[in-house]
Amino acid sequence: MTAPDLTALSIAEAAAQIVRRALSPVELTRAYLDRIHRLDGQFGAYMTVLEAPALAAAATAEREIAQGRSRGPLHGIPIALKDLIQTKGIRTTCGSTVLRDWVPEADAAVVRRLAEAGAILLGKLQLHEFAFGPTGVNPHYGTPKNPWDRACMPGGSSSGSGVAVAAGLAAAALGTDTGGSIRIPASLCGIVGLKATYGRVSRAGVLPLAWSLDHIGPMTRTVADAALMLQALVGPDPADPSTVERPVPDFHAATRGEVRGLRVGLPRELFFDHLDPDVDAGVKAAARALEGLGVAAEEVSLPGMGDAAAATFAIIAAESMAYHGPLLRRHSASYGADVRTRLLAGQFVLATQYVNAQRIRRVIRAGVDKVLTGVDALLLPTTPIPAPRIEEREATVDGITQDVRAWLTRCTRPFNLTGHPTLSVPCGLTRGGLPIGLQLVGRMFDEGTLLRLGAAYEAVSPLRGRRPPEP
Amino acid sequence: MMAPLSPALLRAVAETLARIPVDPADLPAIQAQLAAQGDGLARLDALDLSAVEPATVLLPPVEGQR
Numbered sequence: 165m166t167a168p169d170l171t172a173l174s175i176a177e178a179a180a181q182i183v184r185r186a187l188s189p190v191e192l193t194r195a196y197l198d199r200i201h202r203l204d205g206q207f208g209a210y211m212t213v214l215e216a217p218a219l220a221a222a223a224t225a226e227r228e229i230a231q232g233r234s235r236g237p238l239h240g241i242p243i244a245l246k247d248l249i250q251t252k253g254i255r256t257t258c259g260s261t262v263l264r265d266w267v268p269e270a271d272a273a274v275v276r277r278l279a280e281a282g283a284i285l286l287g288k289l290q291l292h293e294f295a296f297g298p299t300g301v302n303p304h305y306g307t308p309k310n311p312w313d314r315a316c317m318p319g320g321s322s323s324g325s326g327v328a329v330a331a332g333l334a335a336a337a338l339g340t341d342t343g344g345s346i347r348i349p350a351s352l353c354g355i356v357g358l359k360a361t362y363g364r365v366s367r368a369g370v371l372p373l374a375w376s377l378d379h380i381g382p383m384t385r386t387v388a389d390a391a392l393m394l395q396a397l398v399g400p401d402p403a404d405p406s407t408v409e410r411p412v413p414d415f416h417a418a419t420r421g422e423v424r425g426l427r428v429g430l431p432r433e434l435f436f437d438h439l440d441p442d443v444d445a446g447v448k449a450a451a452r453a454l455e456g457l458g459v460a461a462e463e464v465s466l467p468g469m470g471d472a473a474a475a476t477f478a479i480i481a482a483e484s485m486a487y488h489g490p491l492l493r494r495h496s497a498s499y500g501a502d503v504r505t506r507l508l509a510g511q512f513v514l515a516t517q518y519v520n521a522q523r524i525r526r527v528i529r530a531g532v533d534k535v536l537t538g539v540d541a542l543l544l545p546t547t548p549i550p551a552p553r554i555e556e557r558e559a560t561v562d563g564i565t566q567d568v569r570a571w572l573t574r575c576t577r578p579f580n581l582t583g584h585p586t587l588s589v590p591c592g593l594t595r596g597g598l599p600i601g602l603q604l605v606g607r608m609f610d611e612g613t614l615l616r617l618g619a620a621y622e623a624v625s626p627l628r629g630r631r632p633p634e635p
Numbered sequence: 636m637m638a639p640l641s642p643a644l645l646r647a648v649a650e651t652l653a654r655i656p657v658d659p660a661d662l663p664a665i666q667a668q669l670a671a672q673g674d675g676l677a678r679l680d681a682l683d684l685s686a687v688e689p690a691t692v693l694l695p696p697v698e699g700q701r
Contacts, residue, residue, distance in 0.1 A: 474675025505664035511653040520679045522689035
């Protein structure tokens with residue numbers, strides 16, 4: 165008889181065993197480290213593996229739990245962090261050679277919160293340089309490989325986070341999301357990604373890309389696990405003035421809530437235009453599956469979405485260049501060409517265009533708020549196309565050829581602009597065997613309804629329980 | 636369709652106003668990105684937003700020392 169694969173357990177399953185002392189956090193951590201050593205050479209998800217600190221932290225967790233001092237469901241659970249998130253005494257490269265040797269003096273707020281919850285840090289994960297790109301292609305440290313097809317992109321910018329979770333190299337990971345960087349790799353790698361409402365999760369200690377669009381959130385294998393991670397992350401933080409004091413529901417309990425009678429809206433504009441046929445079929449099948457659970461699905465109109473791309477461009481370009489300008493003056497040649505030229509383009513956005521982008525942003529957000537008075541959530545694809553091959557720079561759908569970056573971000577970036585909570589859940593595979601992502605968008609601070617819908621759908625999803633092929 | 640800005644103009648603006656040296660080899664990529672967004676940005680300028688104030692720009696979070 166072969167030993168059970170501990171890395172196949174969800175956080176909820178592992179936590180249940182840990183708390184009744186049927187599973188040792190040290191044993192679980194060692195299983196993940198063994199798997200990382202065995203397989204990460206083929207995936208390239210990790211930038212830094214923290215073997216000795218992880219085993220020491222797991223031993224501490226085991227002792228505390230044995231003494232009856234359990235800290236909750238993340239206690240003893242091995243997780244990993246996108247290498248944009250600062251870790252005290254641990255190199256934080258941000259995926260760039262500019263910061264190749266940067267060792268922060270303090271942990272980011274989210275790192276402190278996960279440590280307080282007892283999570284075990286396995287290591288730091290690869291990303292698109294400075295989180296500025298949706299493909300995950302990194303010219304400095306290599307591009308992580310999509311576990312469903314290693315010739316394909318993982319998606320970005322949280323590329324290592326998507327790959328590590330999908331390939332069973334971490335029980336969960338944190339990503340960051342400025343235009344879709346949690347949800348895009350979640351969609352392309354077939355996992356769950358949650359971008360909570362802007363202001364729910366502190367950004368303090370995470371290198372900014374665009375302050376007013378940046379979000380941080382969990383990437384997991386199940387919706388319930390995303391709920392458990394989110395619970396540990398939320399709350400106001402004086403170090404991040406965008407965070408707000410809001411009631412915090414029991415997110416895990418929300419995943420067990422009834423969905424019958426809820427209403428979801430499928431936007432008529434933009435999001436269902438020019439989709440890969442398998443993505444179109446997969447997302448529409450997911451809507452029908454929810455209808456089968458008693459959820460009413462209807463078309464809705466979301467005016468103004470046509471201006472979201474230009475508004476997002478103006479804001480990201482101006483804010484990212486404002487941050488990176490001083491670094492570029494000193495280290496321009498150390499940036500990869502794709503990120504350097506995207507940053508430099510920010511110099512040519514006029515101040516008036518930035519302000520007008522912030523004005524249209526208000527209009528678009530009000531439009532989404534209004535639609536969400538009539539339905540409980542929006543339902544749409546996460547990405548219009550499945551994972552492109554790593555070397556692809558353009559993709560063609562319905563005879564329209566565009567840069568893959570434009571395709572990948574089309575359905576995600578509007579909700580960075582508006583700040584609404586958004587959940588990506590796997591909803592099937594293409595005929596080529598690549599994952600498809602379903603995106604649910606909820607009312608401000610109503611992550612609970614998204615988790616409820618996501619968990620109900622997940623239970624009937626054709627991808628439920630499927631893992632990528634072992635290398 | 637907006638006319639693309641010339642590489643010479645891009646370089647002059649970057650080096651004069653932003654004080655960032657630009658490798659001439661980067662200019663075609665910058666030009667292409669701006670051209671791809673030019674019409675969208677022009678549309679933003681053309682919208683009637685007279686009754687709309689900008690969304691609040693929040694202060695950035697405190698960062699660690701680098």
